[in-house]
Amino acid sequence: MLRWFEHDGSNSDIIISSRVRLARNLKKYNFSLKLEEKEAREMVDETCGQIREAGFFNDYHTYDFKDLDACQKVAMKERHVLSNFLLHQKTAAGFVSPEENISIMINEEDHIRIQSYTAGMDMKAAYEAADAIDDRLGDLLDYAYDDQYGYLTTCPSNVGTGMRASYMVHLPILSANNRIAGLATEIGRFGLVLRGIYGEGSKSMGDIYQISNQVTLGLSEQEVIENLNNITQQIMAQERALRKQFVKQQKNSMLDMVYRSYGLLKYARKVSLQDGMLLLSQLRLGFSEGLIQPACENECAVYQLMIGIQPANLQLMSESELSGEELDMQRSRFIRDNLPAIL
Amino acid sequence: MLRWFEHDGSNSDIIISSRVRLARNLKKYNFSLKLEEKEAREMVDETCGQIREAGFFNDYHTYDFKDLDACQKVAMKERHVLSNFLLHQKTAAGFVSPEENISIMINEEDHIRIQSYTAGMDMKAAYEAADAIDDRLGDLLDYAYDDQYGYLTTCPSNVGTGMRASYMVHLPILSANNRIAGLATEIGRFGLVLRGIYGEGSKSMGDIYQISNQVTLGLSEQEVIENLNNITQQIMAQERALRKQFVKQQKNSMLDMVYRSYGLLKYARKVSLQDGMLLLSQLRLGFSEGLIQPACENECAVYQLMIGIQPANLQLMSESELSGEELDMQRSRFIRDNLPAIL
Numbered sequence: 018m019l020r021w022f023e024h025d026g027s028n029s030d031i032i033i034s035s036r037v038r039l040a041r042n043l044k045k046y047n048f049s050l051k052l053e054e055k056e057a058r059e060m061v062d063e064t065c066g067q068i069r070e071a072g073f074f075n076d077y078h079t080y081d082f083k084d085l086d087a088c089q090k091v092a093m094k095e096r097h098v099l100s101n102f103l104l105h106q107k108t109a110a111g112f113v114s115p116e117e118n119i120s121i122m123i124n125e126e127d128h129i130r131i132q133s134y135t136a137g138m139d140m141k142a143a144y145e146a147a148d149a150i151d152d153r154l155g156d157l158l159d160y161a162y163d164d165q166y167g168y169l170t171t172c173p174s175n176v177g178t179g180m181r182a183s184y185m186v187h188l189p190i191l192s193a194n195n196r197i198a199g200l201a202t203e204i205g206r207f208g209l210v211l212r213g214i215y216g217e218g219s220k221s222m223g224d225i226y227q228i229s230n231q232v233t234l235g236l237s238e239q240e241v242i243e244n245l246n247n248i249t250q251q252i253m254a255q256e257r258a259l260r261k262q263f264v265k266q267q268k269n270s271m272l273d274m275v276y277r278s279y280g281l282l283k284y285a286r287k288v289s290l291q292d293g294m295l296l297l298s299q300l301r302l303g304f305s306e307g308l309i310q311p312a313c314e315n316e317c318a319v320y321q322l323m324i325g326i327q328p329a330n331l332q333l334m335s336e337s338e339l340s341g342e343e344l345d346m347q348r349s350r351f352i353r354d355n356l357p358a359i360l
Numbered sequence: 361m362l363r364w365f366e367h368d369g370s371n372s373d374i375i376i377s378s379r380v381r382l383a384r385n386l387k388k389y390n391f392s393l394k395l396e397e398k399e400a401r402e403m404v405d406e407t408c409g410q411i412r413e414a415g416f417f418n419d420y421h422t423y424d425f426k427d428l429d430a431c432q433k434v435a436m437k438e439r440h441v442l443s444n445f446l447l448h449q450k451t452a453a454g455f456v457s458p459e460e461n462i463s464i465m466i467n468e469e470d471h472i473r474i475q476s477y478t479a480g481m482d483m484k485a486a487y488e489a490a491d492a493i494d495d496r497l498g499d500l501l502d503y504a505y506d507d508q509y510g511y512l513t514t515c516p517s518n519v520g521t522g523m524r525a526s527y528m529v530h531l532p533i534l535s536a537n538n539r540i541a542g543l544a545t546e547i548g549r550f551g552l553v554l555r556g557i558y559g560e561g562s563k564s565m566g567d568i569y570q571i572s573n574q575v576t577l578g579l580s581e582q583e584v585i586e587n588l589n590n591i592t593q594q595i596m597a598q599e600r601a602l603r604k605q606f607v608k609q610q611k612n613s614m615l616d617m618v619y620r621s622y623g624l625l626k627y628a629r630k631v632s633l634q635d636g637m638l639l640l641s642q643l644r645l646g647f648s649e650g651l652i653q654p655a656c657e658n659e660c661a662v663y664q665l666m667i668g669i670q671p672a673n674l675q676l677m678s679e680s681e682l683s684g685e686e687l688d689m690q691r692s693r694f695i696r697d698n699l700p701a702i703l
Contacts, residue, residue, distance in 0.1 A: 269629060269630055269685060270630065273629035273692075276627040276628060277628050279627050280624050280625075280626055280628065281620055281623050281624065282623075284623030285616055285619060286615045286616035286620075287613065342612060346612060349616075
């Protein structure tokens with residue numbers, strides 16, 4: 018079974034994924050930030066026990082931080098299965114679907130975070146999947162809910178629906194033309210926020226960004242998604258218009274850039290993370306715009322390579338601990354082994 | 361029949377070719393610089409006629425500038441068949457051997473210039489070939505010769521033997537370490553001179569240089585060659601020591617550089633002359649040092665690619681006149697079509 022990032026979805030020239038996450042808390046316990054270590058352990062164990070007993074998630078992968086080393090946890094974060102916040106918790110556990118599109122995190126900033134990914138632009142599907150999980154968990158667990166405010170959460174910005182919806186977008190040409198900072202300011206006025214590839218506090222790499230809603234209180238899930246969709250459509254239109262212009266006016270230079278990136282990815286013997294992400298970004302652009310043709314249509318999901326070259330995922334594939342240079346060499350090997358053939 | 365630059369010779373890790381040229385003048389005519397146009401035409405026609413009649417050079421290619429366009433002449437210069445000086449003559453003609461190793465130029469700076477190339481380090485062979493041609497021409501033509509001074513030439517620096525011997529050398533590591541300027545100064549003290557790839561007044565490209573003798577008067581051919589050999593051996597030793605050190609201390613970076621160059625050569629869609637020469641220089645270094653293996657040992661004479669990507673040679677292969685960008689695209693196609701496969 019393919020993981021969600023191993024195939025492309027709709028509007029995949031720009032949209033890598035649609036993501037919905039819901040924040041939920043249990044009435045019985047203090048919010049995570051106020052939980053003593055012992056209580057956190059108790060909350061995690063009790064909640065995981067209830068979920069396991071219900072049998073809903075028998076085919077899911079279960080993890081508990083007490084059994085994982087740092088590298089395993091970081092690798093999960095690199096695959097978007099864990100959040101940055103969870104990564105820094107001492108006590109935590111969770112459930113991950115086989116396709117890795119659904120992740121249930123226990124003892125995140127809120128007691129429960131439900132996260133749902135869909136490849137490409139399909140927020141409806143992402144929302145419905147998260148909502149279905151939420152319904153099941155809601156039957157099982159006693160959520161902290163207020164008739165006036167909605168779901169109660171640690172951070173006031175999440176109160177209400179407890180939902181954040183976000184698109185992961187690939188904006189190589191807006192990025193190359195220094196249009197990202199302006200874009201971030203602009204969409205802020207619509208209650209949205211632009212972040213780096215790994216969300217809050219992360220840097221951008223490979224021209225990949227997350228666009229998500231900032232506010233949830235006073236808006237329904239549908240309103241949040243509609244607003245996000247409208248703005249994202251406009252950003253897509255801007256990126257596409259610029260791409261069209263560049264491909265028209267500088268076709269040969271674009272072809273050269275894309276093929277050079279392919280040549281470097283195929284032959285380099287050391288590739289840094291930044292370098293690899295940039296080269297893969299240019300290759301992804303080339304596939305999207307038809308500048309370069311993959312030999313097999315189904316094998317051009319470049320984003321899976323972007324995940325694969327992250328440091329902890331590379332380390333996991335290796336038997337010994339990799340130094341900086343060894344990591345760059347391992348990265349080049351991974352790319353060579355997984356780079357799609359071209360026509 | 362392979363042309364001399366289509367195969368490698370001895371010490372080919374550094375030495376691309378050994379070249380001898382002899383300057384000769386005819387008693388009957390003023391030196392070239394003092395020849396009126398009409399006399400030049402007469403000298404060229406008479407000399408070429410005598411050479412043709414003798415039948416020595418029946419398998420040689422004959423040319424006369426009155427039948428060549430600028431591009432054809434420049435392309436011959438790029439293949440080292442014509443000198444820079446001849447290129448700018450209005451009236452000139454010549455004979456070129458099938459392997460292009462022997463070139464007899466009529467109405468160069470001197471009436472007759474005999475040039476002999478050998479792949480790799482073999483100045484003896486280059487000299488003997490030039491000397492044999494000189495003997496034949498000497499029987500046929502009435503050379504300007506003085507018992508005290510030797511062969512009389514236009515430029516006093518050529519008086520005596522009229523010989524210049526030069527090695528074309530590939531010095532990528534000395535070059536990358538900014539050691540060329542120092543080297544040029546150093547060898548000047550031994551009566552030698554370091555020049556760019558196309559000799560006098562030309563720039564270096566692809567880390568290729570010519571080392572040749574400056575002075576001929578008062579020295580025998582053997583003394584000139586011995587002096588040149590001694591100094592060249594020292595330069596070879598310096599380049600080799602540095603290569604060895606880099607390959608030992610920075611093996612992975614060297615491998616990466618060489619393979620990246622190969623990837624760019626194989627996939628780029630536009631390649632400038634400077635860029636192409638640099639990438640080919642790195643590939644040549646990679647083959648020489650065994651960092652990268654050609655699939656077929658006989659197909660790794662990178663220098664022929666360096667000649668092939670020169671502008672006029674590319675233009676000659678094309679049916680229409682190429683603009684700057686088209687030339688860079690044509691260059692990338694030529695490289696793709698001729699790049700040796702690797703293991």
